[in-house]
Amino acid sequence: MAASEEILALRAEVAQREEELSSLKQRLAAALLKEQESVPERLVPVSPLPPKAALSRDEILRYSRQLVLPELGVHGQLRLATASVLVVGCGGLGCPLAQYLAAAGVGRIGLVDYDVVEMSNLARQVLHGEALAGHAKVFSAAASLRRLNSAVECVPYAQALTPATALDLVRRYDVIADCSDNAPTRYLVNDACVLAGRPLVSASALRFEGQITVYHYEGGPCYRCVFPQPPPAETVTNCADGGVLGVVTGVLGCLQALEVLKIAAGLGPSYSGSLLLFDALRGGFRCIRLRKRRADCAACGEQPTVTHLQDYEAFCGSSATDKCRSLQLLSPKERVSVTDYRRLLDSGAPHLLLDVRPQVEVDICSLPHALHIPLKQLEQRNAESLKLLGEAIREGKQGAETGAALPIYVICKLGNDSQKAVKILQSFMAAQDLEALTVQDVVGGLMAWAAKIDETFPQY
């Protein structure tokens, strides 16, 4: 018995020490990072990488498995060692891409990202860890890459790529990888590559799908040749709204690394002038033939009109981030704050709370007293949903004093869809398909509720 008590005590002590150790490690990582961040930013990387005549004994051992590939060999490895690659975006694509470039021995990797590490990034942005949440992604990524291969020079740029800085930056690198997450940045990177004469390896991913191609490589088409007009802003879906599976961005980031390595090693890319589509649900790759370079392309054509970088946010009608936009469809008096809604809830005033999120999001979390009808069904004027809503109103009125009004409050995740739903409900009431009642939406939605009212409510 004494022995088993000792085991228990030792176990408890080990657990306690482990906890202390882990907390110390987190503090150390944060302190190291702070030191790094306080170093003034080097916008200009050092001189071009010097040519390399031979591999060292250590390098031969380290890269031996790829050195014995006749297509690469010592010659290709030496080219990789003197190559520089600019990675635009250190997210789901940029992380695996940079990881494989560093592992393969690329000489210099520039990392551009203005954003900080968030917990919702970790399921796919595999260079970042829990300890560095809240810190700049480029420093987190650079720290991981240095641990992986200390011989690779990492140059972090903790800032957005802008028309003012992009060309200067792109000129300092041999190959550019577009791992960004928004349309304005994609046009910006493309135009900078065309003006600087650099090949651009571009990938993107959403939900279960990915796309990768190489632009502006030896007379091939550029992004503008294929997409002369930007997509309407409302048709662009970001990863927060549409969702994405981490391994899908991982597959695309790896494919992107492969194309970058082949260009840098002198093997030439596979997807210049073609687009590889990946459908992870069906498990299929499909390679399609793209158009040739367009003689009338605004960027790379014979008489280009893009002779310097422009205002790409204005061109695309959207901002150069993938953060969710805040719509303003309703007047202030058609909206309530989460604080006001909380007060109303506490007062016990009869009302109807309508949650218009899709079912998959309601499964994640919801307020128990809400009636759930997805926006899509309201948009489609779904008869069953209208009936459900009518019944809930009748029921709510029975609970209220005779003649008292029964206001409707509409809620969603962030307060965009709820505004659309209010507009739709108002149109139903105008058409007398629904009893005329006061309808308001809750500003900021359930995420504002989680941030300001109930900190136990999940955020996603």
Next chain:
Amino acid sequence: MAAPLSVEVEFGGGAELLFDGVKKHQVTLPGQEEPWDIRNLLVWIKKNLLKERPELFIQGDSVRPGILVLINDADWELLGELDYQLQDQDSVLFISTLHGG
């Protein structure tokens, strides 16, 4: 008189969400006076397949910017775009470009 055509129409990159989430559609285009080209295929799709918000798919008589049209796995620009005359058993893929990363 053009004979009826059997064509595979496919949507991807999120464009399928406007078609009830169905990616692959094996369709039969009825026989008609003039030959079937992409221009009147788009009209047919709008009438027969498109479930919601046509402005997210069609703009004017063409597709909206950001949707690539691929005929038998080749960019439609190589084949005459709207004027390409469909052949029996052709495959036409409409792919919405992704921007996420």
